[in-house]
Amino acid sequence: TQLLEQSPQFLSIQEGENLTVYCNSSSVFSSLQWYRQEPGEGPVLLVTVVTGGEVKKLKRLTFQFGDARKDSSLHITAAQPGDTGLYLCAGARSNTGKLIFGQGTTLQVKP
Amino acid sequence: DVKVTQSSRYLVKRTGEKVFLECVQDMDHENMFWYRQDPGLGLRLIYFSYDVKMKEKGDIPEGYSVSREKKERFSLILESASTNQTSMYLCASSLRGEIYNEQFFGPGTRLTVL
Numbered sequence: 001t002q003l004l005e006q007s008p009q010f011l012s013i014q015e016g017e018n019l020t021v022y023c024n025s026s027s028v029f030s031s032l033q034w035y036r037q038e039p040g041e042g043p044v045l046l047v048t049v050v051t052g053g054e055v056k057k058l059k060r061l062t063f064q065f066g067d068a069r070k071d072s073s074l075h076i077t078a079a080q081p082g083d084t085g086l087y088l089c090a091g092a093r094s095n096t097g098k099l100i101f102g103q104g105t106t107l108q109v110k111p
Numbered sequence: 112d113v114k115v116t117q118s119s120r121y122l123v124k125r126t127g128e129k130v131f132l133e134c135v136q137d138m139d140h141e142n143m144f145w146y147r148q149d150p151g152l153g154l155r156l157i158y159f160s161y162d163v164k165m166k167e168k169g170d171i172p173e174g175y176s177v178s179r180e181k182k183e184r185f186s187l188i189l190e191s192a193s194t195n196q197t198s199m200y201l202c203a204s205s206l207r208g209e210i211y212n213e214q215f216f217g218p219g220t221r222l223t224v225l
Binding site for chain 2: 033042090
């Protein structure tokens, strides 16, 4: 059972466009993380959101945790080719140490 | 700078061979993880270790075993490799009891079983 659904799975856009990636679940998470993975590398943590309704910004990236802590979104403003990669959301159900990962969103930003 | 290293970036093995994938972390983390990553499926947990010699099955443990004899090292073993184990294997580590469960990943090993 896939507990975290990411959408869209693929996104190909032109440089300068805006985009939003969604991460949805019917389960509540104690925290949710977003990772970016470049080809041939492991995922790298971008941000962790903990509080329902929380919004965090990382330069042109805005992350939001849903009020009920069941969903999250990642918005990129004026995408750059350097944003190209696989974006993964991951939810923590408790402090067991384990994460549940979404399927990932492959983003391609064309110059 | 925190670091998780994996023994090989690319590996090609034959069906039936015994395969060892090694992972080392230098952050003194108690938790270590092995995942496999396949297109459209995200990361699936194979095994998890929360301390030396302690292990817990993940979502897809069949065909795999693990070993954690030292805190910094976590090995994944494919007893008899099969073609359906061709995949990207990722190792990760995290601090036990850390409420955010933030994990640090190695670069991955792309395994091809012929």
